[in-house]
Amino acid sequence: MAAKGFIKLLEIAERSKKRGMGLLGQGADAWTGVGFMLAGEYFLAPIGEVAEVLKVPRYTMIPGVESWMRGLANVRGRLLPISDMLMFMGRKTSLNEQKRRIVVVDHQDMFTGLVVDEVLGMQHFTAVDYTLDIKAPFVEAAPFVQGAFVRDGRTWYVLLLSRLIEDPRFIKAAVA
Secondary structure, three states: OHHHHHHHHHHHHHHHHHOOOEHHHOEOOEEEEEEEEEOOEEEEEEHHHOOEEEEOOOOEOOOOEOOOEEEEEEEOOEEEEEEEHHHHOOOOOOOOOOOOEEEEEEEOOEEEEEEEOEEEEEEEEEHHHEEOOOOOOOHHHHHHEEEEEEEOOEEEEEEOHHHHHOOHHHHOOEOO
16 A cells, blocks of 8 residues: 555656656755764765665674674564664764664665664755765765755765765675
């Protein structure tokens, strides 16, 4: 039943796109992403790269892997590898794990959960707010950041989760 409703939403979105209405009637240059925070900075993941957002579930630690690889969780019968995005980037958080969230990525053959400090929900922007002339807030994020949206004095860095999970360092989580 829920799948039928989702398919109907996709059909409506496609019709709107053809009419030049863009997302939510905002115009053809509308862009939507999932907002989240890492180390006090605002980030966006393209909406098409986020499968879902979860509270950090119970997980089983895995021996012999990098410290940023937290473990494996059973999410509705599917094994979800869980990685801490900040730790992968060589940084730490002071937040309690119960306040943190997981952004689930289901890209090609990769299904993984990335722990972030906070999820800020769907964020909508227009092309006018976008710039490529901006550097990532920290050097470890630079390979994954593709520009930013600047609005109301706040910078939202576009972080391509697909690029992050395809990084050879991420794929090879085993410790040698």
